[in-house]
Amino acid sequence: MTEHDGTADTGWTTLRLDRPLAGVVVLTLDRPDRLNAMTDTMFRELETVALALDRAEGLRVLVVTGAGRAFCAGYDLADAEKLTSLGAMGMLDLQERAARALAALRSIRVPVIAAVNGAAAGGGLSLSLAADIRLAAPTAKFNAAFVRIGLSAGDLGASWLLTRLIGPAATAEFVYTGRLMEAAEAERTGLVNRLVPADELLDAAVEMAGLICANSPGGVQLSKRALQANMEIGSYAAALELENRGQALLTRAEDMPEALEAFRHGRAPVFTGR
Template structure:
């Protein structure tokens, strides 16, 4: 069970609805920029969420006017002084934190309330679903500070989401992608109104929670795993095992009975 009273320095945890956990990046004075402490806290929270069976959906958003401005430039000042292995340790720490968010076994929804730049954009890509307000904007800013767009999973996830050519253009130019363009490209699932981002996000979360917990978890596992395999046959094998496993769970029996009870005939020709 997640301890909502546990105090973090850079994030807040809240339960806005049954089965829904909200993780808020909480450095609004720094536009929720990432620090070493935030990476540690994201990884710790993600691992706790992963073993809490009461959590059915994770929502991630930012406090204040931004989602996340990327790596805090005050923290970045020390990077040139680190050894090559020291820098690799720092990079791997950040990658572990974001990977832990993506590995959460329940659906992750990013409610993007403002700018998501650099590592902040990478964090949005770890979500399964992204909703954004008109203030949402994205910036793969790595090349603008002398780094590679191949950072924190972006070079793998972004081309799969919006296509390799558009991903290359965004990565090479470092330009800002506004909310309307992001929705058109598929970077946002839904563009909300100014004042209903969290309301719309929670409505989607409740819709997910209405379904079988086991079915949702296995669906996420199949969707993620089958992005990484190289054959249709292997995808079918994974899907077959998942479906066979679910038929041995109580969730499936209960969900099927409930569906049958409220089903209306599609054809009425007899």
């Protein structure tokens, strides 16, 4: 991955990109003085970066985290006063731009790991939900307090993703009260996969990314496609059909024969993703 794939490490005003391992990119929300709160600029940059990363040939795993003491505090309240003056269509345009940014991140073909290092509130909660896997520091806090400011918890995919992670009843209680969910409860309810000490969080996310990178790129990518698609498919038969096609496709690629050959000879496979 180079500057030619549109993912240069510099040139962004709200984001930072780092590459700690081959095939692994860490995307950091980089507005620590504002608790990495979201702005229209961040939405534009996030969508652009996500689309570019999805086209980056060598990408295997994306890690998303926040600079400083927060993951993301949601929409920047310094910009919120202008929202009521935008008009219905202007507000819809902003909302759709934000939704496109998170949808682009969620639909990246490779696994996305959120390293939630602090508060994930409002749109920041939605951003963490857009990841496939969430690791959290004990200092992480989650909040969907849209109702406290006269808005709906149906925001940036939260209403759809939360119910699938923690269940409809737990989601209803969480969003109707607008309360904080501490890290321990988030782990217990399944909102996060596991807790990691704060000073080890990013290393743990990169280590997990490395474990994923050791596997067949095509197998991982089609696994993600099957998992996401089957969240939206309403029947067992349709899920089987999707799985059958994915498995048939992968047997035509190079990685499965390589894995079998490596197993026969007692060596580690060399995956190419071709």
